[in-house]
Amino acid sequence: MQLRKNLFAGTVGIIVVGAIIGVLASLLQKLGNPGNMGICVACFDRDIAGALGLHRADVVQYLRPEIIGFILGSFVSALLFREFKPRAGSAPLARFILGMCAMIGALVFLGCPWRVILRLAGGDGNALFGLLGLITGIGIGVVFFKQGYSLGRTGKQTYGLGLLMPLIALGLLVLRIVFDQIPGDPKSGVLFYSVKGPGSQHAALFISLGIGLLVGVLAQRSRFCTMGAIRDMILFRQTHLMLGFLTLFIFALLANLYFGQFHPGFVNQPVAHTQSFWNFSGMLVAGLAFALAGGCPGRQLFMSGEGDGDAAIFVLGMIVGAAFAHNWGLASSPAGIGPHGMAAVIVCLLVCLFIGITNTKK
């Protein structure tokens, strides 16, 4: 049987998707999201952990509708295009731990690969060190893959198991709607809200949700992956995903210039610190963890919407990792790295290397 043609899987498709995401991310900042954080999967997962009370850092608590939209948008797209395939069983514990490590590394840098791009597009020079760290971490991951690294095969699951993550997203959306924010109040029902700091800065609920849904659909169709973009360049010299990565940067930059959101420099950048070595190291750990788990944090969300239970486990690992990062002082702040940030980077790097080495054939 001939293939159903997927327009978004081609060169034009990935470029268009990168451009749309770049503009939407910049627009979200204009509409209320924190600076250079129109979309940041790690930050938003961390905010969700805070909203649920898994950590109590009161400046980063908000149940971000974009994340819900990513999962549900991908889910709807996968259903429509007959790509909803419940699957799981490929080293779930390793994936959970990789998710934790990825999040802890990302929070030392203060952003995921998506935010690396957006911080650069906003003129934040510190993100250059994050980008170098990301490339290095993914490069180490590529070495493992070349040596035969694998977390093993996934297996088919029941339809109901595939629905679990979309249902979790739906449940979170219900909570967000039922327990809407009360202005000036740090709690509404079971949910925590920030009244100051990045967690208090957000676009309106249905704008965030709508954009999240649209990005979820587009990314599911195009297989958009920021980690994969760098990995495929190093591993196969393939530029396909990199075109999306670069277009996201260019269009976010252009939109930032248009909205007056481009402020080049290193100091006083929004939700960023200037400790270059730790910006580099944090993203090195995150990049390695994303590479070993087979997708950037956005891609993991999109795959979880397609019924991939292993990706869902990774996402849950990220949320738990965020809780540890803030409860234990591992996460950075604009003042610099947390009191135990250095130890966290070293331990997480060792954990990732352990998983890499012990799952490599050669």
Place this chain on the structure above:
Amino acid sequence: MSEVVDARGLSCPQPVLLTLSKLSELNDGECAVLVDNEVSLENVSRAATNKGWTVQTVTEGIDEYKILLKK
């Protein structure tokens, strides 16, 4: 048809890695690649085409695809 790469159940980038490894070993001829999702189907087809191979046929089975590559 003796050359078959079974990439079912493997996540990115392993289907492409296994396929490219087999194709470089073969140099030319025919090779079938089994995958179980559209993403791997697209990635394997794109990578093989970039290496000068042609996607002869794609056969859709129950929860899997068989990609026949030729050079």
